[in-house]
Amino acid sequence: MANSSPPQRSQLVDNVIWLGASVFLAVIVWITAELNVNPIVDQRLNERFEVEVLVDDDMVVTNQPQSRVFVTLRAQASSFEAPDFLENVWVVADARGITETGQHRLTLEGFVENQGQINVVDISPAQVTIQLERRAERLVQLRPVVITEPPASLAVEIETPDITQILVAGPAERVALIDEAQLQLDLANQRETVELELEPTLISLEVGEITGLAITTDPATIPVSVNIEPRSDVREVRVSPNFVNELPEGYTITSSFAIQPETAFVSGPPDVLENLPSTLSTEPIDLSQYINDFEIQVPLRLPDDELFPITGQQITVSVGIEPIQTSRQFESVALDVIGLREGLTAVLSPTEVGVLVNGPQPVLSTLETGDVQVLVDLNSIAEPGTYSVTPIASASTQIVPENIEVLPPTIDVQVVLASEATEQ
Secondary structure (H helix, E strand, C coil): CCCCHHHHHHHHHHHHHHHHHHHHHHHHHHHHHHHHHCCEEEEECCCCEEEEEECCCCEEECCCCCCEEEEEEEEEHHHHHCCCHHHHEEEEEECCCCCCCEEEEEECEEEECCCCCCEEEEEECCEEEEEEEEEEEEEEEEEEEEEECCCCCEEEEEECCCCCEEEEEEEHHHHCCCCEEEEEEECCCCCCCEEEEECCEEEECCCEEECCCCCEEECCCEEEEEEEEECCCEEEEEEEEEEECCCCCCEEECCCCEEECCEEEEECCHHHHHCCCCEEEEEEEEHHHCCCCEEEEEEECCCCCCCEECCCCEEEEEECEEECEEEEEEEEEEEEEECCCCCEEEEEECCEEEEEEEEEHHHHCCCCHHHCEEEEECCCCCCCEEEEECCEEECCCCCCHHHEEEECCCEEEEEEEHHHHHHC
16 A cells, blocks of 8 residues: 555646646637727727816816817727726826916826726827916905896895805915905896806906906805885886977888987885886977988876876987888970081980889979989990990989989881982
8 A cells, every 4th residue: 555655646737737737728719809809999089088187175177278189098899898987988188296286287097996907098289388376265245236226116135155255276376366255246237136146256356356267156046035025116117309390391210210228216215116107209200390200209108296206217219210202294395416426317216215213202203304304325336227226314413313214115226328328
């Protein structure tokens, strides 16, 4: 029995070695097969990734660095098919530990969380430039400010939370300028109670409004309740111009007519306001004085001595005026020949024409037949023959040629030698 132990131990060792070699060979074969079917590849992702800038608590980034970059990953091809792997990719610019203010150029770093077999191999662009400043924070007073009032017929009551101060943080130099925070209310278009969520506006008495990407407030927004109710002692009425008489004959008001303001606010005892018409007129405007555009300021006419206007004491009325356009036809207007060459004679058919003139009525009403001229220009005719010619008409200097029509539009002209005409 003692002589048989060493050969058995040797055989066992040989078997273990052969088993290990077989497993190793199988793993190599499996890896090779896996890489052939599912190779490792580099892929640039189509999606851009947001850059997260990391800074120490006492520093702040005051510029807008390159915020979205392309990323190239290295992994097995099947890894890119996972539905949620993009959610684990992130890119940072790490400025922690930098205590110097000013510009700094940082190399971007990419990471893939919980995906050990996926690596970031390239980021484009690879660097970003940031502007670092010292961070400061301080409490500033908060107050509501109405920057645009609602109509005067409404009473306004503003309710804000019991917050008199807010915490402002950002670049130390900018934070030091801030004197107060305002909740700015634009109520111009408000007619009823409204609940608002407003961001504080930071104000410096020295430079005005303070803004910037790196400035934050805590809280970021503040609820404001604006109670709006009608006032019993003020009423809004429409305003109408009080035109008297008519424009001179031949003139009309154009679409450029305007009245400003279109409504007015009137104050007085509630019982008087209750019986007030919904529309009030201005003092009279005499149209008979005008033939051109005009603008005039006139008072609002109030029907009761106990009333007085809060707005609209003077109403501006702008009126566009233009002549009425009409037509007038002149019959039997003689034709005048011009440009006939020496030695030639012209016979016109017909010798008189009708003329239709379009234009302002005041001008046409004073136009006489003798003011209308129709010319037959024969400058281009050098030889005897029969020609069709278009006459040229003119009238008052206030009538453009395009608004004059000759009837008929062409005439026949027979041109003969003057000697032949004499013989005939």
